[in-house]
Amino acid sequence: MSSFLEDIRELLNSACLSEEFERNLYTLLGSQLAVDKEFLIFAKQAENDINFELIKGKIDIWDATQDIARVEALATIKLNTKRKTNSSRIDALLIQRLEKLKRYDLALALIAKTQKPYQNKLILASMLRICRKKGDYSFAEAELSIDDEFIEKSSFNIQYELVYYFQRKGDDKGLEKTLKLMRSNSATSSIPIARTLYNFYLSLNRFEDAQSIYKHILHLEQNRAPDYEQRNKRRVGITPSRSEEQMESEQAVWQRMKELVSEQEHTRQMIALRDLLKGFSHELGQPITNVRYAVQLYQKKMQKNLDTPEALQDLLSNILLQTNRIGLLLSRFSPIVSPKNESEEFSVRGCAERVLADLETRLRGQNITCEIEGPPDFILSGDQVQFSQVFYNLILNAMQAIGKDGHITVSISVSNDNGLTIVFADDGPGIPEENFQKIFEPFFSTKDPPSGNGGEGLGLYIVWNILKMFGGRIQLDRSYRSGTKFLIQIQQKKEGHRNESGTDY
Incomplete structure (x- = not known):
């Protein structure tokens, strides 16, 4: 091949070929035309990092002259x-x-060829960054175990890419852990890293965290060494310190952004309320219409002297049935509209175990097992009866989905910053992808409402609202393929972070 290419290169250098023929040769052979004996010697040297500076110098020349063929040829070899x-x-x-x-x-093919397990942090960062640019993380997921241990051992550049990864996957738990590690390990002393974290918080609409890290950035800038200030002045001709006008301007922009997001949230809530009222009026209208028609029919019978005790009994039974249906519908809203809201301290695991005990007979009847894992000593403050409804609704939903012979798992874990995570999973048929966006909407259901067992499409909507009252949130794990999995996160209210100097950040 080397001899064959040498003949082709001679023809190309002699300029005896037409432009079209030359172009076709380059298209057909590509990087192979870059290979000669000297290049093969160079490629051999590239097998050892001892020659790193030599190889880097050569690649820099190719980069400057846009010699893409030789870069590709070296990678291919x-x-x-x-x-x-x-x-x-x-x-x-x-x-x-x-x-x-x-x-x-x-590039990914070359990454897969490198030594495993992957130790070079630059290669790991490149892998995640390339997957982000391709919009497909399947390669990284096949090559890496992206778990808590991986996040903790990652450098800042890798954690930076993990933020994008967890955002794309909708993994709030992984995203939160990554941001906290970046904040505690890297952003405490580095202004560029702190600014990166500040930008992440803004993009996620987490304005309280953004303001906190912003204050920390100002603190770091005010405490920089004087010689650093002087070097910066000489380099760019201005002082790097922010003026009071600049700071006020940035604060005004930050405040306006916060207001805009609040307006957006208000609009979203109003749309949700509109949809709720629309669905509620529809559900409530059906039994009311049934009662009205039944009464009108009986009135006509009375006018024609066709009314009988049996007909009256049928009317009253129908009215009781329809009013009972209305009562059941109203009772489904009681967890989120009840004025009771008693506040007490309670164990989250204990709450889940009591719900499980209440539903034990029904679970056994369907041959469904339920397992609860996690520490018993995580305490929440609020209305325990209200919070119990979260477990009731999730378990009842899972039971309806499974039918018979299944398993439910409730895993409770606590993070170092006193945050609570509940993973609720079942091995049922799962939720179709086309319904992912709808499951928390009021009155969305794929089931006919059985008498007294829900099915109106309010279960997950109520769970979402109750968790919001407790400062938490729930999301569906869209990548789970063995059933349905929900991730619940609740952050206990606490004082802001402080660094060693006592400054909030």
């Missing part, structure tokens, strides 16, 4: 080398250049 190499730094450099050239698939 590395992919086909079966010998064990010691070139993780060179590999990371080459992968980054391929990423810059948007040769994403070739």
